[in-house]
Amino acid sequence: MGAPHRDPSSARLVVGVDIGNSTTEACLADLAPDGSVAYLGAGLTRTTGVKGTPDNTAGALRVIRDVLAQAGRRPDEVHTVLLNEATPVISGLAMETITETIITESTMIGHNPTTPGGQGLAVGTTVSIADLAGQSPGDPVVCVVPVEWDFDDVARVVNAAVARGVAVVAAVLAGDDAVLVTNRLDRPVPVVDEVRAVEKVPLGMLAAVEVAAPGRTIRTLSDSYGLASVFGLNPEQTRAVSPVARALTGNRSAVVVRTPSGDVTDRRIPVGELVLRGAGKELRIDVDAGAEAIMATIARLQPLDDVHGEPGTHVGGMLAQVRDTMADVLHDADGSAQPPAEIAIRDVLAVDTFVPAEVRGGLAGEVALENAVALAAMVRTSRSRMQLVADQVSTQLGAWAEIGGVEGEMAVGGALTTPGVDRPVAVLDLGGGSTDAALLTRDGVCTAVHVAGAGELVTKLIDSELALGDREVAEGVKWHPLAKVESFFHLRHEDGTVQFFDQPFPPHVFARVVVLTPDGPVPVETRHGLDHVRRVRRAAKSRVFVVNAVRALRQVAPGADLRALDFVVLLGGSALDFEIPELIADELAPYGIVCGTGNVLGTQGPRTAVATGLVRAHAAASSCPAG
């Protein structure tokens, strides 16, 4: 390349540039002839285009010009631009529920209307309120009320029937009127409301209605023997209704209707087998066995060559979907088509999770927590086109540009500029798609690994476990601490401290669990309390990053022994997270490891490690004649 040749005795201006999935970072330095390095500044900008594609040039040029401007230097002074060789992995995600709750023949209504009426347990035959006037006195009756009925009319009709001697012992309403109706009854009874599909409640059947006192949960209908006592069931029938009892646990109100063949089934969906190849062996593991069993199998097959799902099963579909996505990304990345079948999956992280799903056959939008398995998969790609980016940068900037080194090794070099760090050092780069580890021994030997699963999987777990259905909100929950707005003027942080505000909160955040973004509190649309949301968030981070930190470090540690490691430096976007570094440090502390967040050059935090490493490596190489 036609870079201007400069006097080798003077200092040379170099820029290290690290193009990542989301940010492009740069480090500017003067290299003296004796190999000493004077760092002049660092900066970052958003990556333009898919990592490893020519589109990256624009972002790279922008960040180079930014750091030059900050340092008061001109582009024509630049001697060399050093680019990273991209991490050769792309990752994908899939999730599948493995259990399903189905209510047949509308036997059960178990939901938590915010305001049921009355309290207690009552058993009677279901009768529509329209037929109540014709009901003769005698056996107890559970009154079923469609949506169009007004609360005053319901109370009047029920009171009239009771006056005639009809024993109305409970009511099931479509609307949100339970308290209003109960307040107007001459003889209050338990009332369950907000049963949206009330017309599907079978009539003329024996039904039990239970409403617990405020602050309590139902005791009889959520107990197998309680159901057996209420309906006079034999042991065989009791076994059959035990899923009903379990499904109702924790509710404040419930209705159970005894129909001849109605049932609640809690079935396991056959998900299929994972077929894993590696270390010259092939093993099969049923996804039903759970994440722990899957991960144990993967550990026996290191290094993994490929993973397939049994064709025609859910897991087959999951992995096919991951392959298709990756084929698309690779296509975008290098413009050439690679058939999905040729993409080898080199690592998988399986995580047990749960998904709140609306119960099939439910009448009141009942939600059951179904078990699910999430899989993060990773493929290798050798087709980075970083050299093309280097050529374009060189042409447009008028300076020599070259590939300065492989990401993992460069990251270690950058991490070594963190105060208090020495060899042997391992870095953990906590990214979006993969978690990467690299180890630099005392002798200067560097090994790097990549494992599947990182920030994207955390977001996905938070999104599905809280049933948010919105990736942006889930990202917010992941990144920011929680608080509960307690009045129009104060909120309680998740650590219990209270903060006053002199401007009132908008009504849409009143009394809500919120995430504290830099733009103000944003509500999390969930019926769960702050503690639950916090638990889900921390568990998601732990199941991905703590698990992967240990997995990746074992792969680089001498003899797979974590005790052989001294210093571990956390890098990457997720190292900026407000709790992931401490979760990992807590896990590693028993092994005698010093673990903390990187502070590159003592000023840059966990950012620009690779860019700084590129500059260091270049300085070391050019000061040593042997190369």
Place this chain on the structure above:
Amino acid sequence: MTDAAQRPTVLVHRAPAAPAAVLREVCAGAEEEGVPTDVVDVPGGPADAVGLAHAAARGSQLEVGVGVDAAGTVAVHHGKLPAHRPATTTGPDAGPQDWRRTGRTAARIVKGLPLG
């Protein structure tokens, strides 16, 4: 001051011509949440729902008030909110469901529940 103003209730201030159907749903919304209301006639006071609601909130032991104006517009207010920033108001095409919702909103401010 009447006795009604002394006990802890959501105060509902209504203009003389306020429709009875609106008032019924507002009170039902609060009752379903288990919070009592007191209705006060305000002859010749501020005519708009927001002004009525703010005055009601200032007078309520619970600092929560509802205003119903002659046109049937409903506003819900909290005594510590700025006068021109009510917690909620009904739109021009409001129906029984919306009136019920305002009563529920008033009660939920008292109970510290999301207004939804």
